[in-house]
Amino acid sequence: xxxxxxxxxxxxxxxxxxxxxxxxxxxxxxxxxxxxxxxxxxxxxxxxxxxxxxxxxxxxxxxxxxxxxxxxxxxxxxxxxxxxxxxxxxxxxxxxxxxxxxxxxxxxxxxxxxxxxxxxxxxxxxxxxxxxxxxxxxxxxxxxxxxxxxxxxxxxxxxxxxxxxxxxxxxxxxxxxxxxxxxxxxxxxxxxxxxxxxxxxxxxxxxxxxxxxxxxxxxxxxxxxxxxxxxxxxxxxxxxxxxxxxxxxxxxxxxxxxxxxxxxxxxxxxxxxxxxxxxxxxxxxxx
Amino acid sequence: xxxxxxxxxxxxxxxxxxxxxxxxxxxxxxxxxxxxxxxxxxxxxxxxxxxxxxxxxxxxxxxxxxxxxxxxxxxxxxxxxxxxxxxxxxxxxxxxxxxxxxxxxxxxxxxxxxxxxxxxxxxxxxxxxxxxxxxxxxxxxxxxxxxxxxxxxxxxxxxxxxxxxxxxxxxxxxxxxxxxxxxxxxxxxxxxxxxxxxxxxxxxxxxxxxxxxxxxxxxxxxxxxxxxxxxxxxxxxxxxxxxxxxxxxxxxxxxxxxxxxxxxxxxxxxxxxxxxxxxxxxxxxxxxxx
Numbered sequence: 001x002x003x004x005x006x007x008x009x010x011x012x013x014x015x016x017x018x019x020x021x022x023x024x025x026x027x028x029x030x031x032x033x034x035x036x037x038x039x040x041x042x043x044x045x046x047x048x049x050x051x052x053x054x055x056x057x058x059x060x061x062x063x064x065x066x067x068x069x070x071x072x073x074x075x076x077x078x079x080x081x082x083x084x085x086x087x088x089x090x091x092x093x094x095x096x097x098x099x100x101x102x103x104x105x106x107x108x109x110x111x112x113x114x115x116x117x118x119x120x121x122x123x124x125x126x127x128x129x130x131x132x133x134x135x136x137x138x139x140x141x142x143x144x145x146x147x148x149x150x151x152x153x154x155x156x157x158x159x160x161x162x163x164x165x166x167x168x169x170x171x172x173x174x175x176x177x178x179x180x181x182x183x184x185x186x187x188x189x190x191x192x193x194x195x196x197x198x199x200x201x202x203x204x205x206x207x208x209x210x211x212x213x214x215x216x217x218x219x220x221x222x223x224x225x226x227x228x229x230x231x232x233x234x235x236x237x238x239x240x241x242x243x244x245x246x247x248x249x250x251x252x253x254x255x256x257x258x259x260x261x262x263x264x265x266x267x268x269x270x271x272x273x274x275x276x277x278x279x280x281x282x283x284x285x286x287x
Numbered sequence: 288x289x290x291x292x293x294x295x296x297x298x299x300x301x302x303x304x305x306x307x308x309x310x311x312x313x314x315x316x317x318x319x320x321x322x323x324x325x326x327x328x329x330x331x332x333x334x335x336x337x338x339x340x341x342x343x344x345x346x347x348x349x350x351x352x353x354x355x356x357x358x359x360x361x362x363x364x365x366x367x368x369x370x371x372x373x374x375x376x377x378x379x380x381x382x383x384x385x386x387x388x389x390x391x392x393x394x395x396x397x398x399x400x401x402x403x404x405x406x407x408x409x410x411x412x413x414x415x416x417x418x419x420x421x422x423x424x425x426x427x428x429x430x431x432x433x434x435x436x437x438x439x440x441x442x443x444x445x446x447x448x449x450x451x452x453x454x455x456x457x458x459x460x461x462x463x464x465x466x467x468x469x470x471x472x473x474x475x476x477x478x479x480x481x482x483x484x485x486x487x488x489x490x491x492x493x494x495x496x497x498x499x500x501x502x503x504x505x506x507x508x509x510x511x512x513x514x515x516x517x518x519x520x521x522x523x524x525x526x527x528x529x530x531x532x533x534x535x536x537x538x539x540x541x542x543x544x545x546x547x548x549x550x551x552x553x554x555x556x557x558x559x560x561x562x563x564x565x566x567x568x569x570x571x572x573x574x575x576x577x
Contacts, residue, residue, distance in 0.1 A: 032373070033373055033377070081560060081564070084564050085563065085564060088564075088567075090563070090567065091372070091575075092372060092373045093320050093372050093373050093376060094563055094567060096373050096376055096377075097376075097509065097513075097559070097563065098559070098560055098563045098564075100322075100502070100506070100509075101506065101509075101556050101559035101560050101563070102556070102560060103502075104502065104503060104506050104552055104555070104556045105552070105553060105556030105557060105560065107552075108549040108550075108552035108553045108556060109549070109553060111548070111549040111552075112546065112549040112550065112553065115545070116545070219502060223384060230377075259392070262388070262392050264384075264388050265385060265388035265389065265392060268381055268384040268385045268388055269385060271381045271384075272378065272381040272382060272385060275370070275374060275377055275378040275381055276366045276367065276370075276378060279370075279374055
């Protein structure tokens with residue numbers, strides 16, 4: 001029982017971490033809460049469904065196109081909505097409300113185009129679970145865990161070592177100083193949206209393969225990813241990852257004490273407690 | 288047929304009006320960015336439905352719905368009293384998720400996703416508001432009373448202190464006003480009216496389930512408040528009428544309900560984004576969100 005809950009927690013944590021890391025990358029650079037990030041995950045899952053299941057493209061081609069689409073989609077959102085709001089010096093609250101509006105808008109568009117019924121991508125035939133320390137895990141779940149670890153490592157490497165990553169951190173740290181030394185903040189905002197959304201796209205693909213597609217999946221995922229980010233420290237990508245795994249474990253071990261229907265409620269309660277008691281999160285610095 | 292449908296729309300406008308003017312009290316007049324308004328509406332609807340199903344008279348369950356929501360509003364205001372701006376927005380949003388999860392999972396009380404059917408229509412002095420015309424009159428009276436009370440609050444000295452708290456909290460405290468208490472009262476009052484709206488909704492539709500109290504339901508109310516303009520009751524009334532009626536032509540053109548539902552949300556989402564980008568003060572707004 002323990003090892004099964006542990007593995008379930010690890011899988012949930014890996015998915016939340018993919019959502020949370022992109023979200024937190026965007027937050028740390030642009031300094032506002034991009035709730036519609038969840039809708040980006042949902043849209044990409046449906047795009048994969050469109051490319052692979054409806055148009056019948058080769059699976060790997062469909063995956064690559066979907067990730068490119070996700071990055072482009074994030075760039076577009078920033079360009080046509082957030083950039084305009086920033087231009088007229090809208091407050092963070094306005095940006096937050098706009099992102100909630102966008103989340104609902106995108107979910108309704110999915111509902112309109114794809115309908116309310118549950119979709120399955122069905123690339124991986126239902127495989128027999130492998131037994132691992134007394135717990136059952138499917139090959140796809142192993143892929144999810146490994147690819148999220150690889151990706152999160154790459155993301156870490158990217159922000160620490162690459163030129164764009166460093167420039168992004170400079171903008172996150174102090175926008176004015178960064179602009180003085182010639183880094184365009186707007187450009188870095190665009191990059192953070194492209195990279196953050198591409199990671200959201202990968203999350204969308206993995207979730208789409210593991211679970212069924214529903215128009216409201218984006219809201220559920222962003223609440224979890226967002227909670228993970230708040231637990232670990234919203235402005236720090238490693239913090240968001242840590243928080244996501246903690247959330248995945250506490251949700252799954254929580255069903256030892258509570259009926260499984262309360263899984264979501266556990267996340268909300270943790271979110272609420274952290275917002276009130278430690279809004280900067282475990283790894284976050286107090287402003 | 289058309290007139291019956293028109294009466295239905297008028298009742299909806301009435302329910303939305305109570306929700307919107309009460310949200311206006313906390314968001315517009317006090318500057319508390321409360322995204323948990325639907326949670327109070329949910330609490331009111333469930334409290335009213337459960338008491339009504341257990342045979343309590345209308346005036347008891349109607350007021351109980353308001354007072355229970357008010358208690359929740361007050362309780363929410365205590366831990367969140369120091370939060371500002373987007374953190375307050377998130378905490379209240381988180382609160383509404385908790386309420387939704389409880390409504391969905393506490394099956395012993397709420398029957399979870401099955402919902403509560405067969406909620407009786409209100410009965411007052413032996414008269415049952417079973418047809419929609421009489422229900423419309425009841426709604427109209429409740430809307431009028433709610434409007435007058437909130438109007439009275441906003442023009443009273445207390446209302447001016449609320450506005451001062453919104454504009455400059457520190458200065459208001461320097462003047463010796465306990466702004467935490469002011470904000471608490473404002474949020475609790477706002478929750479009270481949301482609870483009344485929930486009670487009206489439950490007794491009008493006669494069926495409630497948790498799906499009526501999600502983030503989706505918040506968007507139209509938020510849209511109304513922002514489009515009407517913060518701290519403007521006149522703007523709120525006009526915006527409510529326009530926004531409730533706006534998606535209705537879709538139904539007459541003959542689209543099936545599987546398209547009308549999402550199209551309605553798309554319209555609200557788009558309007559919200561357009562207004563935030565191009566006219567953030569709304570039509571009659573005095574202040575901008577901060």
